[in-house]
Amino acid sequence: MVVSRFKSVLGLLIMMLVLAACQSTENESNQANGEDTGSGESEELRVSISIQPPTLDPPMSTATKTSHVARNIFETLVTLNAEYQPVPMLADTIDQSDDRLTYTFHLREGVLFHNGKEMVAEDVVASMNRWLDISAGGKLLEGAVFEEGDPYTVLLKLETPIADVLEIMADHVQFPAIMPKEIVDTAEASGVTEYIGTGPFQFKEWRQDQYIHLEKFEDYVAVDAPADGFSGKKEAFINNVYFMIVPDPSTTFAGLQTGEFDIVYDVSNDQYEQLLQDEALSTRPYHFGSLILSYNKKEGPATDQKFRHALNAAINSDDIMQAGFVHEDLFEIDSGYMTKDRTNWYSDNGSEFYNQADPEKAKQLLEESDYNGEPITLLTSRDYEFIYNASVVLQEQLEQVGINVELELYDWPTVLEMRQDPELWDLHINGTATPVTPSSLLFLNYDWVGWPEHPKIDELLAGIKDAVDQEEAKSHWDELQEFAWADYLPISILGQYSNVIVTTDKVVDFSEFEGGFLWNTKLVE
Incomplete structure (x- = not known):
């Protein structure tokens, strides 16, 4: 009787272990295919882009592909909401002096870089003064300088008032990405040698002419405000993002049809009419x-x-x-x-x-x-x-x-x-x-x-x-x-x-604002 009861219990345990193993295998398979596992996160998102960015160092290039990829890695003091108004991002609040010559940026505290270091004023000052020196936008603020007030306060000092200074800083082309001071200080003439920001995704790998791999930044510190354009709360629901470099439009089109790509940033205009007819795809023109x-x-x-x-x-x-x-x-x-x-x-x-x-x-x-x-x-x-x-x-x-x-x-x-x-x-x-x-x-x-x-x-x-x-x-x-x-x-x-961005019906909560971004984007079945 005891032996029989022991055999029954043993059999039940074995069955439970087999079922658990099967469930684990199924979850791993789902994650490998980018499927929602019930945790609210997906393992992989594949984005097709037609050309390779010249760099991922935003102040170094006006190329749109630099901005499209890098905006997921780096953040700025101020950014744009959906009404194209400049609002704080890494800044918490901004004060302007009565003579319009000094702007005081009170930084958000506890914001971490991808290397684990907390962002403080010295990082912002180094990043912003570099942007002033090398970018087209920065050169519009001739004579301007950023200075440290205290570890969480940065001052922008102007020689003359500039009515649209915050708009210039918030622009998404050649944007003033905030990086660790040590990265800025070791930047070469061709740009920084490491891509370390504060964004919801961190740089993982760049295989030239093949792909750029970004990874969810687990310690990302989000703004406590509704998502609005580039501003507000950002959350990474995808563990791994691959920007696949695919120059051939026919290959891109076939990849959409087979599900190889979840998002395509560059489709041939000749294919637009055909894409409109596919109910499994969402065509998203954006000005x-x-x-x-x-x-x-x-x-x-x-x-x-x-x-x-x-x-x-x-x-x-x-x-x-x-x-x-x-x-x-x-x-x-x-x-x-x-x-x-x-x-x-x-x-x-x-x-x-x-x-x-x-x-x-x-x-x-x-x-x-x-x-x-x-x-x-x-x-x-x-x-x-x-x-x-x-x-x-x-x-x-x-x-x-x-x-x-x-x-x-x-x-x-x-x-x-x-x-x-x-x-x-x-x-x-x-x-x-x-x-x-x-x-x-x-x-x-x-x-x-x-x-x-x-x-x-x-x-x-x-x-x-x-x-x-x-x-x-x-x-x-x-x-x-x-x-x-x-x-x-x-x-x-x-x-x-x-331009037209195309997403499959698995992609939800994706925003094509100014060319799109991948935070707050989800994959579902």
């Missing part, structure tokens, strides 16, 4: 910014203002944008330097010089210019198919009015490198994200592609910074956009456009 034609104003024929206006008169934006973006959902014919969603700043001044499609006017201006038929180099890449297609149509339009255009094709990282050298190009089409304030427009910055330089631009940008209210600032901006189109012509706006 990105402007497609622009940059002129090399430092060397070559485009230094001649008449020549630039001749090119601008020849441009048919309808044909260029249709070639680049295919579907009417994805582009808009509009002349604004600041796009319509930036409601405080949008202007249509100078619109009569946009999308003229006037070959005869172009030929007349060309005769009045110094152009003598020499080859004009149009720098482009097939890594972004919309840029390449737009470049091909522009080449045709310019050749029709007598401009000898040579299309030079490279991969995108090479284009980014070559366009820094004024001896290597004359024209270049690229997309630029719309900033929060006109002060941050890259194509009005001396150091950016094309090297714009004119005292009138300086005067009107200074007027925006010195303005006492939005009405005064907007009047300066209206005048500047009019001057840019009618006179100096630093660039030609080709149109406004949206």
Whole structure:
């Protein structure tokens, strides 16, 4: 009897162990496939991006892929809410002096870097002063300096009042990522050698041309406020994120169909209509910014203002944008330097010089210019198919009015490198994200592609910074956009456009705000 009872108990124990092992195996299998295990977390999220970022050091690059990946790793003193207003992030509160020359940032306490060190004022000061030195946004705050008040207080001291200083700091392009002081101090000319921030994900591995692996930061300290744009509470529900570098659109498309990818940041515009028909996918267009034609104003024929206006008169934006973006959902014919969603700043001044499609006017201006038929180099890449297609149509339009255009094709990282050298190009089409304030427009910055330089631009940008209210600032901006189109012509706006992010039906709570982010995103079955 005792033996029989012992055998029954033993059998039950064995059965329970087998069931437990089966359940454990099933959970491991689910986690390996990125499935929700009931804990609210998923093991793996796979995101496809079309090109490799040049760096993950945000102040070093204006590349959108740098921002898309790095914003999950690094945070900033202030950031943008969904209304494009600057609000505190690593700062807890911000005070402004009566003379508008000093901003005091009271830091959140207990915030940890990914190496376990607490963030304090010396880290913020080192990071922000580096940003001032090397970024386009930082250089807008000429003469500014960040100083330590105490371990949890940082002071920004300005030489003159700057009305939009917090907007400049909150911009998501070349953003001022906060890093440990020792990382900043050992940064090389090419950037930092370690990617350590305070964000909800930490850098794990970068296999060149294959993937970038981020990992959930278990000790992340979130803001106690509702999620709102880039601001508010951030929570990582995914243990491992892989940004897969997949240049081929057909491979990306097939990966969506098979479930190899959960999120795709770059889909071919040719595939947009087909993607709309797939009920298992969510297509998420988000307004990105402007497609622009940059002129090399430092060397070559485009230094001649008449020549630039001749090119601008020849441009048919309808044909260029249709070639680049295919579907009417994805582009808009509009002349604004600041796009319509930036409601405080949008202007249509100078619109009569946009999308003229006037070959005869172009030929007349060309005769009045110094152009003598020499080859004009149009720098482009097939890594972004919309840029390449737009470049091909522009080449045709310019050749029709007598401009000898040579299309030079490279991969995108090479284009980014070559366009820094004024001896290597004359024209270049690229997309630029719309900033929060006109002060941050890259194509009005001396150091950016094309090297714009004119005292009138300086005067009107200074007027925006010195303005006492939005009405005064907007009047300066209206005048500047009019001057840019009618006179100096630093660039030609080709149109406004949206990018498309596609997610599978397993992805929930993903926000495509300004190109998307992965905190608060979940995977479900």
